[in-house]
Amino acid sequence: MIGLVLTEKIEQEVNILIVDDVIANLVVLTEMIRKSGYVARPVTSVKQAIQAMEVTLPQLILLDISMPDMDGFEWCERLKKDATTRDIPIIFISALNSTEDKIRGFKLGAVDFISKPFEHEEVSLRISTHLKIHRMQQELEMYNQKLQKLVKEQMEKIATEERNLIYAMARMCEARDKGRANHIENIGKNSRLLAMSLQFSGLFEDEISQDYIDTIELAAALHDIGKIFIPDNILQKRGKLTIEEEKVLESHAELGAKNLSEAYAQSEYNDFLKMAIDIAKFHHEKFDGTGYPMGLRETEIPLSARIVAVVNMYDNLLKCYEKEGDGAHEEALRRMKLEANRSLDPEILEVFLKVQRQLKR
Template sequence: MENMERPGSVPQILIVDDVDANLMILENIILEMGYTPRCAASAGEATKLIAESLPQLILLDVFMPEMDGYEFCERLKENPITRDIPIIFISAADSSEDKVRGFKLGAVDYIGKPFEVTEVTMRVKNHLKIYEMQQELELSNRRLHSVISSQARRIEEEQKNILYALATLTEGKDTDTRFHLDNVAYNCRLLAQSLQFSPEFSEEVSESFIDTIGVASRLHDIGKIQTPCNILAKPGPLEQKEMEIVKRHVEQGAAILERIYDSTPENSFLPMAIEIARYHHARWDGTGYPERLCRKDIPLSARITIVVDIFDTLLGERCYKKAYSKEESLKIIEEGSGTFFDPEIVDVFLKVQKQLHHEEG
């Protein structure tokens, strides 16, 4: 059924009755009211007229051949295009049971036959006014929702830009990691897209998940903004005390993002960003930090980021290590499958490794 715009602003009233005399009387009443009548002798004819142009109100007889008014009303109310059109039953069957049945099916009123012209006129006017007000309210709500959604998107975009700037500042503490965040974001999205085709992950990895991880994974190390530069830039291995300070960045990063999320709970990417920030140093066998989570207790977003983050770190030169070749890095990832990394994610990662992106500063 096609929802066609009615021409002009004059309301169209659909009259459905198999008795010609009733059609003529009701048609004249509607014309006298200044509205446009459209007449049908059956539910089938009425359906064709509705497909051409939606009426603003329907006057519907109950007893008709082929399909009675009750069944036709029920079908109209089941259709999302026609369910809001007000229906007034006009019938000789005007017992309490008949009226209750009509109202239960979604009719707005019930006029008994023989009907009075004044009664039909007043009830049609009243229900048209109510329908018009409902349509105006719905339009206002849609406009309001559009404005609110636009504002929410703008706020989220501004938050994203600020957080990216913070994350870039963190990255800037180590001159060897200039493109690390871009690499991680790109490869997390690519890996998530690939996992979508695996039966093991198809239900959890939606298009929304893919879009979100491309944003959220970029913030995985945002907590390092609170880590002293002399520790991050130290050549060679860290002392135990220094390592404990570095480990704090996962909780510090999650805390930064949680504070922002508390003020804007409608944000779409922060919940995943918090997961990744907190758990991107977890390990499949439970030997990671901060909470020694293991296996699938580690959120999927973090399990993806763990593989991608370490792979990109292996490929790049750091103040504490040389750069590994791609072959060496892939071998390390493969050897870590089932201990450091989710083995099913590693299997997919190795299949798409030729598509992975790495740019070094």
């Protein structure tokens, strides 16, 4: 039904621009086009043709090659470079009938070539054929646009559902790790802010793209996903942990990475999961090599994990100093500065300190 309505609308509006400096040719072609049921718009020069197109664009152009102000080849080339006119079918009309002329015309974007003198049936059939092709292209373009819109809406819906699922998983850990409300939201937003700031700083512009920035915001939320496997008596213990209990707690890094890796094995082209694995496993590594689980140092630690290590320490320190009210932020920054070249990458920390007023707390 939509295609039928569109077809009827196009048929009603079909007008054909005829550009030829020979009046006799214009008269003949105008009469042929009118008898074929279309609106003929004859002009004698490219200048007049341009003025006519400023009023209404034609559905097809019959264009002479040899004209005084600008030849047909040159104007055809200009029309095909303009986004507004490049899809209008152009048929060359000319007494020039050499193979070279035809090849040149087709290379410039013309769809057909009609030689003088004109035969009514030939002209009518060629115009009808190219108008049908043009109409089908318009309909196809319309359907493609609708399809692209639907696909985009579905992809956005899927992305939103995946995001909600990921945050739901992360909140399971947050609910068991008492006293850390809004931790995952803070880590995600601050990781995004820091990654963006690092890109602008020029330090990591080759590594950090817009996709990287979008991905780290979501992947950072799963940094502690391995805590799902840690017993409550250790995760929620109020007093100091024993050495054995510390070892169990530290295992959350490898446990989280292991479970994310099982999902990644089914989807190896998922950049989100790859980054989430790096963050979950290495966000407790330290710049000086004294962290866990593998004792990596400096740039051996994935960039995403080094970024999350900074924002994670900040959020944890805010919790430690929350009794100090407004002073918690300043005290957290003071302690973090002491960790440059120890726990934290000094270059990342330097950029972090520059944007600290924009941090989500």
